Amino acid sequence: MAEVTKLIHKYLRHDKKFPHVWCPGCGIGIMLGSLIRAIDECGYNKDEIVLVSGIGCTGRMPVYVDFNTLHTTHGRALTFATGIKLANPALKVIVVMGDGDAVAIGGNHFIHAARRNVDISTVILNNSVYGMTGGQYSPTTPYGMKTTTSPYSNVEQSFNISELAVAAGAVFVARGTVYHAKMLDGLMEMTFKKKGFSVIEVIGHCHTQYGKLNRMGSAVEMMKWQKEHAVTVEKATQMKDDELKDKFRIGVLVDKELPVFHEEYEKIRRWAKEAK
């Protein structure tokens, strides 16, 4: 067995609910591999990790891994995670969500968790569609694309998740793709190590729903699309606007310092006791 596979197996719940629910060729598995490698690289022990998810394809991820795992309601993962982190700041809280989960039904929680700077690492798999329910359009479905609820064409503008996270005040925002797996490992590790509300948007693909309806080909072809359309942050600085028109940037988009909620709250506790 390859070393990398051995490592992943160390963190899986073998005796539990395999086979998993994801379609063959799905990018969530690649993202999960990356997440596990990053956790291993950071040196966390299994007991201190709490992996929280919402509902959807990505929401099913925690059940397969051997951490403290919490599969919450649709869009609400960050609210549960906030409670966990503040109740026990010693825990490393990681939230995984899909695009619908994070910025449609959970959009309000997302911007407020970012604004508050709760110490939570947030991983968002953006595959531009609601996969589990059968390929309906999501807030990240691009204009002009077809889904099962935009059969003629999507006439809504889409969210840029990373830019939304930046605007909401997240202290660390990165974007990667499931094609650039090696790079994703590194970005994921930086996301986990960052203190405060850190976000990594992972561009994935849903070839069984979104890809099929838009004639984008197989999983392999959709990953090729990722390869061709992703531009590293460094390279993008040397490119002109019209060259970047149909491209998206990958790499670290924001890395800044702001006071973390639970550390700020220690001040409140001190003041409260002084005022007593």
Added chain:
Amino acid sequence: MKKKTKKELLLQGNEAIVEGALRAGCRFFAGYPITPATEISELLSVKLPQVDGTFIQMEDEIASMGAIIGASLAGVKSMTATSGPGFSLMQENLGYAVIAEVPCVIVDAMRGGPSTGLPTFPSQSDVMQARWGTHGDHPIIVLCPSTVRECYDITIRAFNMAEKFRTPVIILVDEVVAHMREKISIDEDEDIEIFNRVKPTVPPEWYIPYEDTPRGVPAMANFGDGYRYHVTGLTHDIRGFPTSRPDEIDPFIRRLFRKISQHFAELHMGEFFETDDAEITIIAYGCVARSAKRAARDARERGLKVGALKLNTIWPFMRTPVEKVLQTSKIIIVPEMNMGQISREVKRVNKTDAKVFTINKVDGTIITPEEILRKIKEVR
């Protein structure tokens, strides 16, 4: 000299709820401002950090409910407080707390509804929402104080029940009781039972997080304790993993009900007020129970044999005490500040010849003793 631990206080119902919560060991509160529950948030934002607890104001009531479940899973007793409109938003994650069996306490300071309704006039119209507000078949514990002292005691009991039965417990307080001030004495040295969740004692590899037990309540490990288990809102097997097997679904749902239903006697709280020889009994709860007792006393002064049954437990419905007065009284009067949410339950369990009359007041004002007395004269 021994430090004096007994305090005489003039407190609002909401303030007494805060004192009770702190006494019970509540150390986490997440909420969103709404009248008439806001005093609970404001006071806890002062007091929780003094005892190393955490107060957080969330972006809405959905988030508040999610946060208290998260905090409870991490091992901290937690609470939120709201009124009808916010309570509606909490129903989603309230159901999560039911299925995942996470102890927590929710205060609903009732005002008139539906929707934005009557800010801020009293009402008792959330009785059925507290029972069935969240979707799916589920049991629930709902408690209702009618005095400031009861606000304190019932809040402590609510936390104890939440911890003991691994369930959300709802405190339905009406605006009158929430905002009313009364003198209460609180003794810090008083021997009050405080119950903490039962934790697993087996090694992690033996731990079965949703195992059935004689009480129907599995031991609960906190996240971070080394037990690494899975918590989900999906219907799950005894190990906590999603299941679609009928032979696992059925015992799970039945256990959820059984863990409450086999402890009715322990959960039921109320007061029989001069009901032994009563020909007419008033069944009431919340602020109306105060008017009911007063009406019974006034009626007795006029030579009428009237008693009152006060319900402090709303759900599970206090069937046995209600059946007792149905058997001994000829007439039952159920005054409520709604269109008849508890009177329906009284009628449902009535297998006697006793006649059940209602007083339904929905104009945003309380039911007075005089109104109950008028009804007594009218129906006797």
